[in-house]
Amino acid sequence: MSTTTDTQWQLWEIFVQSETGAPHEHAGSLHAPDAEMALQNARDVYSRRGEAISIWVVPTQCITATTPSDTQPFFDPAQDKIYRHPQFYHVPKSVKGL
Amino acid sequence: MSSEKQELQQFEARINAGEKIEPKDWMPERYRTQLIRMISQHAHSEIVGMLPEGNWITRAPSLRRKMSLIAKVQDEAGHGLYLYCAAETLGADRKDLIDDLLEGKAKYSQIFNYPTLSWADIGVIGWFVDGAAIVNQTMLAKSSYGPYSRANLRICKEENFHKKQGYEIVATMAKGTPEQREMVQDAVNRWWWPSLMMFGPTDTQSPNSAELMKWKVKLQSNDDLRQRFVNLTVPQAKAVNLTLPDPDLRYDEKTHDWHFGKINWEEFFEVINGNGPCNKERMSARRKAHNDGEWVREAAEAYAKKKIKR
Amino acid sequence: MKTEQEYLFEFLLRLGDDQLILGHRLSEWCGHAPILEEDIALANISLDCIGQSSALLKLAAEIEEKGRTEDTLAYFREATQFKNIQLVEQPNGDFAFTIARQFLFDVYVYLLYEKIQHSTHPTLSGIAAKAFKEITYHLRHSKEWMLRLGDGTEESHKRLQNAVDELWTFTDELFAFDEVENALVSAKIIPPLISLQQEWNEMVKKVLAEATIKLFNEQCYKVKGSRKGKHSEHLGHLLAEMQILARSFPTAKW
Numbered sequence: 198m199s200t201t202t203d204t205q206w207q208l209w210e211i212f213v214q215s216e217t218g219a220p221h222e223h224a225g226s227l228h229a230p231d232a233e234m235a236l237q238n239a240r241d242v243y244s245r246r247g248e249a250i251s252i253w254v255v256p257t258q259c260i261t262a263t264t265p266s267d268t269q270p271f272f273d274p275a276q277d278k279i280y281r282h283p284q285f286y287h288v289p290k291s292v293k294g295l
Numbered sequence: 296m297s298s299e300k301q302e303l304q305q306f307e308a309r310i311n312a313g314e315k316i317e318p319k320d321w322m323p324e325r326y327r328t329q330l331i332r333m334i335s336q337h338a339h340s341e342i343v344g345m346l347p348e349g350n351w352i353t354r355a356p357s358l359r360r361k362m363s364l365i366a367k368v369q370d371e372a373g374h375g376l377y378l379y380c381a382a383e384t385l386g387a388d389r390k391d392l393i394d395d396l397l398e399g400k401a402k403y404s405q406i407f408n409y410p411t412l413s414w415a416d417i418g419v420i421g422w423f424v425d426g427a428a429i430v431n432q433t434m435l436a437k438s439s440y441g442p443y444s445r446a447n448l449r450i451c452k453e454e455n456f457h458k459k460q461g462y463e464i465v466a467t468m469a470k471g472t473p474e475q476r477e478m479v480q481d482a483v484n485r486w487w488w489p490s491l492m493m494f495g496p497t498d499t500q501s502p503n504s505a506e507l508m509k510w511k512v513k514l515q516s517n518d519d520l521r522q523r524f525v526n527l528t529v530p531q532a533k534a535v536n537l538t539l540p541d542p543d544l545r546y547d548e549k550t551h552d553w554h555f556g557k558i559n560w561e562e563f564f565e566v567i568n569g570n571g572p573c574n575k576e577r578m579s580a581r582r583k584a585h586n587d588g589e590w591v592r593e594a595a596e597a598y599a600k601k602k603i604k605r
Numbered sequence: 606m607k608t609e610q611e612y613l614f615e616f617l618l619r620l621g622d623d624q625l626i627l628g629h630r631l632s633e634w635c636g637h638a639p640i641l642e643e644d645i646a647l648a649n650i651s652l653d654c655i656g657q658s659s660a661l662l663k664l665a666a667e668i669e670e671k672g673r674t675e676d677t678l679a680y681f682r683e684a685t686q687f688k689n690i691q692l693v694e695q696p697n698g699d700f701a702f703t704i705a706r707q708f709l710f711d712v713y714v715y716l717l718y719e720k721i722q723h724s725t726h727p728t729l730s731g732i733a734a735k736a737f738k739e740i741t742y743h744l745r746h747s748k749e750w751m752l753r754l755g756d757g758t759e760e761s762h763k764r765l766q767n768a769v770d771e772l773w774t775f776t777d778e779l780f781a782f783d784e785v786e787n788a789l790v791s792a793k794i795i796p797p798l799i800s801l802q803q804e805w806n807e808m809v810k811k812v813l814a815e816a817t818i819k820l821f822n823e824q825c826y827k828v829k830g831s832r833k834g835k836h837s838e839h840l841g842h843l844l845a846e847m848q849i850l851a852r853s854f855p856t857a858k859w
Contacts, residue, residue, distance in 0.1 A: 202593065203390070203589050203592060203593065204390055204592065204596065205388075205389040205390045205393065205592070205640065206592065206595065206596065206640070206642075208380075208383065225377055225380060225445075225446075225449070226380040226383070227376060227380065227642055228389065228640070228641070228642060229642065230592075230595035230596050230598070230599040230753070231595070231598070231599035231602065233749055234595065234642075234749065234753075237646065237745070237746055237749065238642040238645070238646065240742075241642070241645045241646045241649050242373055242376060242642065242645055245366075245369070245370075245373065245645075245649070246453075262319070264319055265317075265319055265320050265321065342641070345635065345636035345644075346636050349635045349636040349637075352632045352633075352635055353629065353632060353633060353846050353847060354846060354847065354849055354850050355850075356680070356850040356851045356857075356859040357676045357680070357851070357859050358625075358655060358658070358659045358662075358675055358676055358679055359659075360859055361632070361655060362652055362655050362656060362659070365632050365635060365648055365651055365652050365655070366648075366652060368635050368636065368648070369635065369644070369645055369648035369649070369652070372636075372641055372644045372645050372648070373645055375641060376641050376642070376645070379641070414850055414859070464859070467858060467859060468859070471857055471858060471859075472854065472856065472857050474854060474857070475854070475857055580636070580637065583637070584636070584637040584638065584639070587637075587639065587699065587700075588638065588639025588640055588643075588700070589639075590758065590760045590761055590764070591639035591640070591643075591700045591754070591761070592639055592640055593757070593758055593760075593761070594753055594754050594757025594758045594760070594761030595753045595757060597757045597758045597761075598752065598753040598756055598757040601756065
């Protein structure tokens, strides 16, 4: 078996949109030889119960992700920027519509 | 303190705090290999598990039953697929995992090495085998490894209907003709004990359990899960007037558990090590599908390459 | 002379039996397909076919008004009473054979249901419209596989070429319309089907060409008669398996 060039095809990441206006969310992965088959397989694997109205497929190898060592420099600095949140600001209570 | 030791401490602290471990996070090599082993066994079980039930697709007694059985067996393919993908996040390759199965190096649930002899088996498998799987997978949905936990969550959602369709078949047959009643009782008699074995050896005999529980890959022991399954199933059997084949079955007022008789572990180890009634048939069916499919997989790959070149 | 109701019943059996027998054949792949993803795809198509057949046979039974149901029609008729084309009852063979059989059928039902969805019979039109969407997807799936197998490797090309050669003998029957369809067209229940064969030929040949598959034996012997109940020997075996349980306990409910 392992002497042949046989493969299980390359890995793809599948993103599905569940309704109009909703973002595409990661549903899972699957194997496919090319983009068209990845779309078809995604439809059958991740939308058997009508979970999708739109599907994106991306070769897994094309995804660049942060690593765990990035976590602190990437995300911690955003934790204390309280001026980005509306609760930071004090305005007169009697004024509506702010 | 060595950095490895420090990392292990941090890793275990995260797990104890209920955090999920993600693919790129640091993890002990042992956690990785144990997970790959466990997740791929789970995946193989789904795939081999398609065969005993698939055996009745072409003989299902009504169009409605035929469609629900196809949909159920198809779901199992989907679940195998999700699980292989979860194992792949740990650096395993689906091709290697499948090769291991086909070369007899990897294990799968012993339950799928029993034959499906009548239509009632389809009902009882849905009720017992999927019932047991749901008990197990509900726990695994809380597993410490993120991708495995998510796969199980999705599986649990989808498997909801599996147990129900099984029990519906059982209930229908139990109040059917005398022959149907006899068929369904016979299926209960054959599947009950192997279903209890599905949870694996008793805790003292289970080599991997302690480690898996320490790292919260599993959150409950084999025996606890088995007891939970028995407690759930006994009243369900009574509700349709079927007898579970265990003369020692009795309710314990103190623990609120249904106490059950002794499991034949000799049979369990025989079957898991290759000597069950259908081990050979199951493996040869999987090998045939794999070998017959090789030229198809190659063709699709060749076409994709040609298209890129053009 | 038959009544319009009888013709419609007969027509629905033809449509429903095609889908039932093909759906059954596809379900035989379940657990045995070349790769996991394709196992799921074939099961989906099988489910669509059996679902369509269930709706069509149910409507047939209602129109017949003899107390039958979709299940009694599926499980309690003899091979000679089945009205499906021989194409769909052929055993699965290898994956190339299954795909070629599916593709030839998909183009046929794609064109056929595209028309029937405009039936003046509201239930039939509803069933056909729903089926047409499903079939559109089936056709995309089988067409894409035709291209991959035809233009994939030497081996896949050879296998697909053999499959098409072998299956061509079953293709005339797809268009064996007779007094049944004619009566329904005259009664304006379904639109004319006259252009179907030519449209089918054009669509099929276009894809075959793209898949680098040749039509060596276009003029080969063509089977006929299955719309009147004349089948290959395969159907009897298929039904023996499909009907065994239902027929062994005819009074039982499942």
